[in-house]
Amino acid sequence: MSTPPLASGPQGADALRSLLPVVLDALDTGTRARGGPLPAGGPEAVAARLRDAIGDVLPDDGEPDSLAALVHALAAGSADPADPLCAAHLHCPPLAVATAADLAVSALNPSLDSWDQAPAASELETLVTGAIARLAGLTDALVTTGGTEANQLALLLAREAHGGSVRLVCGANAHHSLTRAAWLLGLPQPVIVPTPTGRLDPATLTAALPDGPTLVAATAGTTDAGLIDPLPDIAALCRDRGARLHIDAAYGGGLLFSDRHRNKLTGLDAAHTVTLDLHKLGWQPVAAGLLAVRDPADLRALHQHADYLNADDDTDAGLPDLLGRSLRTTRRPDVLKIAVTLKTLGRHGLGALVDQVCQRARELAALITDHPHLELHSPPTISTVLFRPTHATDKTVAEIRRRLLTDGRAVLGRARLDGRLWLKATLLNPHTSPHDLAALLKTLEGHQEAHTKGHPRT
Numbered sequence: 001m002s003t004p005p006l007a008s009g010p011q012g013a014d015a016l017r018s019l020l021p022v023v024l025d026a027l028d029t030g031t032r033a034r035g036g037p038l039p040a041g042g043p044e045a046v047a048a049r050l051r052d053a054i055g056d057v058l059p060d061d062g063e064p065d066s067l068a069a070l071v072h073a074l075a076a077g078s079a080d081p082a083d084p085l086c087a088a089h090l091h092c093p094p095l096a097v098a099t100a101a102d103l104a105v106s107a108l109n110p111s112l113d114s115w116d117q118a119p120a121a122s123e124l125e126t127l128v129t130g131a132i133a134r135l136a137g138l139t140d141a142l143v144t145t146g147g148t149e150a151n152q153l154a155l156l157l158a159r160e161a162h163g164g165s166v167r168l169v170c171g172a173n174a175h176h177s178l179t180r181a182a183w184l185l186g187l188p189q190p191v192i193v194p195t196p197t198g199r200l201d202p203a204t205l206t207a208a209l210p211d212g213p214t215l216v217a218a219t220a221g222t223t224d225a226g227l228i229d230p231l232p233d234i235a236a237l238c239r240d241r242g243a244r245l246h247i248d249a250a251y252g253g254g255l256l257f258s259d260r261h262r263n264k265l266t267g268l269d270a271a272h273t274v275t276l277d278l279h280k281l282g283w284q285p286v287a288a289g290l291l292a293v294r295d296p297a298d299l300r301a302l303h304q305h306a307d308y309l310n311a312d313d314d315t316d317a318g319l320p321d322l323l324g325r326s327l328r329t330t331r332r333p334d335v336l337k338i339a340v341t342l343k344t345l346g347r348h349g350l351g352a353l354v355d356q357v358c359q360r361a362r363e364l365a366a367l368i369t370d371h372p373h374l375e376l377h378s379p380p381t382i383s384t385v386l387f388r389p390t391h392a393t394d395k396t397v398a399e400i401r402r403r404l405l406t407d408g409r410a411v412l413g414r415a416r417l418d419g420r421l422w423l424k425a426t427l428l429n430p431h432t433s434p435h436d437l438a439a440l441l442k443t444l445e446g447h448q449e450a451h452t453k454g455h456p457r458t
């Protein structure tokens, strides 16, 4: 085999040009072969098909058709968030323009741990993070791999500002990555405030606040229900009690783009740190998280010195020192796809997508309310709709969800709220139509019937 071509350099574009049709055709044939929101047959069948497609992972001699074969196999075996019936998680269908931009990042392969590996990308990141931080009413932002890393950084910055005895106080509705970060960082056992309504109640929070340094974490867009904690009240309470405030807006942060919905985030700018995540309500390919901060001085805690990356004399001579912008070292410029998306669509374009999915969620809620055999949990705040078949047991709800998955018909999530198990539809696809919503409920009806009769529909 001759030396394989590179993705960048003078021949890079030509090499990619000849491979891209292979990838695109395989995406197409794989998606058609799947023929639905996820592969049918359940985990064993899907794994067996993938094993058959890949064969020997490390053959002695290379197999030139592997690009086509593996991309086809991955597409055929994917849960596709671009299918309107794939609506379980905060797992968005990425915009084509963002994905195309990401290809350029893979080709150029800049690394944001030193200026000499990413001269333009480092400036782009500075510009974009500044703009996004200002959109949230804060001053600076770091790019992360998602909400989990952003939440971890928020706790780390709180620990560095207030010492290792700082205690996390959050609702039971908060994302698990917060308490996990407290564990990881060796912080005291967090105080978990019960949230029977799905939102953090300020009075209950007040009563739960411990003495000593405290980090309150509120959520703007809960994972299970898309609910937004009462941010202004919580912010006022934190101010009065001298507590630091983090707001996890991994989901709800996307509302900032929408003139219609951004008022739901009033109070966000009072936080010391805010988690944002554009691979949820931002239509980015993974990864596209951010941690916005109010006081840029907080970021000094992340400063790191490594002579090969940010030698003092290089920094004195004017080379930007990037190492302290992340806990990672080698770091891909996820900021390019974000920048391309912001500029291509503009705030109004992104806001229109947000408005669209929120509107679809309200329409789905209305269909469920009018349905004789379905019960709606509550009107949606963002784009999550919780519902369940009327009179079904929790066991039946769970089985219906699994059967839909196994048959490859629909991907719905599950959430336990008010002591009951609910089906969850998280609408993040701006192309989903009212007709698709009706189709989703029809698919569910078919499976409910099959469940009642005790046999699966195939």
Ligand SMILES: Cc1ncc(COP(=O)(O)O)c(C=O)c1O
Residues within 6 Å of the ligand: 090, 145, 146, 147, 148, 149, 151, 175, 177, 219, 221, 222, 223, 248, 249, 250, 251, 277, 289
């Ligand atoms: C509220 C919230 N915060 C944080 C996260 C974690 O984000 P990621 O999966 O991008 O790490 C999630 C994920 O769903 C979330 O819903």
